[in-house]
Amino acid sequence: MWTFLQQLINGITLGSVYALIALGYTMVYGIIKLINFAHGDVYMVGAYIAFICVVYLHMGFLPALIISMVFCALLGVIIEKLAYKPLRNSSRISVLITAIGVSLLLENLMQIIMGADSRVFPKVVADNNYKLFNNHLLISNKQIYMIIITIILMILLNYVVKNTKMGKAMRAVAQDSDAARLMGINVDTTISFTFAIGSALAAAGGVLVGLYYVSINPLMGVLPGLKAFVAAVFGGIGIIPGAMLGGFSLGIVETLVSGYGSSMYKDAVAFAILILILLVKPTGLLGKNIKEKV
Amino acid sequence: MKKFLSVLVLVLFLCLIILPTLAASNNTIKIGVDLELSQAVAQYGQRELDGIKLAVDEINKKGGILGKKIELVIIDNKSDKTEAMNVATKLAVKEKVLAILGPATSGATKSASQAAMQYKVPIISPSATDDTVTINERTGKVKTYVFRTCFNDSFQGNVMANFAAKTLKLKNAAIITDASSDYSKGLAKNFKTTFTKAGGKIVAEESFGKGEQDFNSILTKIRDKKPEVIFAPVYYDEAGLIIKQARELGLNVPILGADGFDDPKVVEKAGKTYSNNVFFSAHYSSQDTDKKVKDFITNYKKKYNAEPNAFAALGYDLGYFVADAIKRANTTTDREKLRKALETTKNFVGVTGVINVDKNHNAEKSAVIIELKDGVQTFKQKLNP
Numbered sequence: 001m002w003t004f005l006q007q008l009i010n011g012i013t014l015g016s017v018y019a020l021i022a023l024g025y026t027m028v029y030g031i032i033k034l035i036n037f038a039h040g041d042v043y044m045v046g047a048y049i050a051f052i053c054v055v056y057l058h059m060g061f062l063p064a065l066i067i068s069m070v071f072c073a074l075l076g077v078i079i080e081k082l083a084y085k086p087l088r089n090s091s092r093i094s095v096l097i098t099a100i101g102v103s104l105l106l107e108n109l110m111q112i113i114m115g116a117d118s119r120v121f122p123k124v125v126a127d128n129n130y131k132l133f134n135n136h137l138l139i140s141n142k143q144i145y146m147i148i149i150t151i152i153l154m155i156l157l158n159y160v161v162k163n164t165k166m167g168k169a170m171r172a173v174a175q176d177s178d179a180a181r182l183m184g185i186n187v188d189t190t191i192s193f194t195f196a197i198g199s200a201l202a203a204a205g206g207v208l209v210g211l212y213y214v215s216i217n218p219l220m221g222v223l224p225g226l227k228a229f230v231a232a233v234f235g236g237i238g239i240i241p242g243a244m245l246g247g248f249s250l251g252i253v254e255t256l257v258s259g260y261g262s263s264m265y266k267d268a269v270a271f272a273i274l275i276l277i278l279l280v281k282p283t284g285l286l287g288k289n290i291k292e293k294v
Numbered sequence: 295m296k297k298f299l300s301v302l303v304l305v306l307f308l309c310l311i312i313l314p315t316l317a318a319s320n321n322t323i324k325i326g327v328d329l330e331l332s333q334a335v336a337q338y339g340q341r342e343l344d345g346i347k348l349a350v351d352e353i354n355k356k357g358g359i360l361g362k363k364i365e366l367v368i369i370d371n372k373s374d375k376t377e378a379m380n381v382a383t384k385l386a387v388k389e390k391v392l393a394i395l396g397p398a399t400s401g402a403t404k405s406a407s408q409a410a411m412q413y414k415v416p417i418i419s420p421s422a423t424d425d426t427v428t429i430n431e432r433t434g435k436v437k438t439y440v441f442r443t444c445f446n447d448s449f450q451g452n453v454m455a456n457f458a459a460k461t462l463k464l465k466n467a468a469i470i471t472d473a474s475s476d477y478s479k480g481l482a483k484n485f486k487t488t489f490t491k492a493g494g495k496i497v498a499e500e501s502f503g504k505g506e507q508d509f510n511s512i513l514t515k516i517r518d519k520k521p522e523v524i525f526a527p528v529y530y531d532e533a534g535l536i537i538k539q540a541r542e543l544g545l546n547v548p549i550l551g552a553d554g555f556d557d558p559k560v561v562e563k564a565g566k567t568y569s570n571n572v573f574f575s576a577h578y579s580s581q582d583t584d585k586k587v588k589d590f591i592t593n594y595k596k597k598y599n600a601e602p603n604a605f606a607a608l609g610y611d612l613g614y615f616v617a618d619a620i621k622r623a624n625t626t627t628d629r630e631k632l633r634k635a636l637e638t639t640k641n642f643v644g645v646t647g648v649i650n651v652d653k654n655h656n657a658e659k660s661a662v663i664i665e666l667k668d669g670v671q672t673f674k675q676k677l678n679p
Contacts (some may be wrong), residue, residue, distance in 0.1 A: 006543075011511075111332065120559065129544075131544075140542055209507075213507045213535060214534075214563050219505070259512070259515050
């Protein structure tokens with residue numbers, strides 16, 4: 001029983017990272033139907049920016065987190081402007097290939113700049129372990145940070161999308177970009193804004209992972225990026241609450257698979273879920289079936 | 295006439311093949327280096343290269359071997375098995391090197407040794423400890439052109455199993471292995487055999503895939519089985535994380551590892567307070583008081599302004615090891631003669647101990663056990679083969 005609860009805590013911690021990355025995937029897909037494979041690498045860049053802030057500029061954790069989010073928001077906008085915007089009217093496949101190209105570019109650029117070896121993320125926050133229920137459950141302060149920061153960011157995102165003018169524009173563009181343009185919405189700005197928010201969230205995920213696992217490397221974004229994609233599809237790609245649901249469920253499923261089965265199967269299970277979802281309910285858990293308009 | 299022409303063409307053709315080989319044998323001895331200089335285990339390759347370069351510089355300063363200087367042809371194998379073979383092929387065929395030094399890890403060396411066998415070029419790994427590196431798994435025969443200057447995993451696994459069972463007197467062990475590494479799987483197997491033979495019991499066996507960072511779920515599972523000791527034969531990147539996450543989950547039992555733990559990154563990742571009660575087998579200890587070791591440390595510090603670790607020492611020894619064999623073989627081009635000289639190496643005195651090459655092309659030499667005390671490596675004991 002206690003072991004199960006402990007595994008649940010582990011799973012939620014892991015899931016919050018997937019959820020943060022999945023949000024960016026889902027928003028970008030929702031708005032321009034692009035699976036942005038460079039998203040996992042933005043997450044990696046986020047971790048490195050925070051690393052540089054802390055190690056070379058001697059900043060605290062929160063300023064490093066904010067700077068990293070701002071930097072990655074800019075990076076997201078630049079990537080969109082340089083790599084995806086010129087291809088706005090090309091076929092879906094050329095944009096997808098470009099996304100993979102951007103991903104490789106970021107990975108290799110970081111290897112040149114920061115070295116290929118893994119780096120140790122400094123201890124910006126003291127280690128504290130809380131023991132609950134007579135030592136049966138252990139939770140570290142970093143796990144608490146991770147979960148709380150994730151929830152705060154999600155509430156903020158929800159507010160932005162539901163209650164601001166920009167959020168309204170995002171929803172409008174997602175529904176029909178041509179009609180939105182006719183209504184006087186600046187579609188390009190809206191798309192850039194979506195990339196900015198998504199990348200900032202991914203950066204936050206990267207910083208939290210750096211803080212929690214202490215180890216960062218230029219290829220750290222590859223697998224979480226793919227997993228977040230699975231999470232996004234699982235919850236229903238293009239749907240924001242779906243990404244959160246998908247992220248947390250995937251984290252918990254993975255942890256339980258390695259906790260009660262074998263750690264070797266957890267990636268297999270993650271991708272099996274993807275295949276299963278695509279077979280049974282291609283729109284994801286929260287997705288609605290919309291008939292193609294003729 | 296026709297016959298004469300065809301013979302002429304044949305002779306010309308042969309000249310074309312032979313000439314470049316002759317041209318290559320000028321004033322230097324070309325030695326290839328096939329090491330992990332980037333990606334996953336770059337730290338090993340980088341440090342070994344530092345060691346090799348230091349040794350070669352020293353040898354060249356003293357006038358080289360047989361009147362010729364050593365020229366290193368260095369290619370990065372990107373910590374990738376397939377790439378390691380490509381690099382070895384390139385070194386053997388295109389660069390026409392006399393011998394190849396490296397790769398650092400077992401998987402990469404096994405893969406590169408296929409190229410070594412095919413092109414008949416001696417390949418010597420400074421740190422590939424898996425048993426099957428020098429032995430063909432299918433036929434059980436020794437791979438003629440593959441050598442190593444380190445001990446193998448049956449020795450290392452035995453050392454750690456005996457240490458757990460006899461020195462620490464512990465009965466129940468859990469094992470964590472990296473399923474993507476031949477090194478890790480081999481060590482776990484040897485540990486298991488020896489530990490069970492010594493009366494111990496394996497209560498949990500867990501493995502993880504390449505590049506894993508989250509060990510919480512398997513450690514939580516292991517904690518449930520109440521082991522008295524954990525054996526984790528993994529590389530430095532994972533080692534630090536496993537120690538840290540185990541301690542955070544309240545698993546305070548001794549954690550044992552092998553030479554993969556021998557890197558400052560382990561302590562950096564685990565944190566000083568958690569780096570206690572950790573033991574691992576290693577090739578050498580910088581606290582050794584031997585003059586050769588002390589000289590090596592001084593020279594290394596002078597050149598690189600950093601403390602050498604065991605991999606730097608292994609690389610350094612490898613440089614002298616191959617130079618010694620070339621001198622005894624008395625040739626700078628004949629790979630076959632060099633191979634025979636390597637096979638008959640006896641009592642080669644290096645920084646990491648006295649090396650005798652056995653019939654399976656392994657180096658027979660001693661191992662040391664190092665303990666981490668608040669993150670500081672302390673020499674615990676020395677074990678002979």
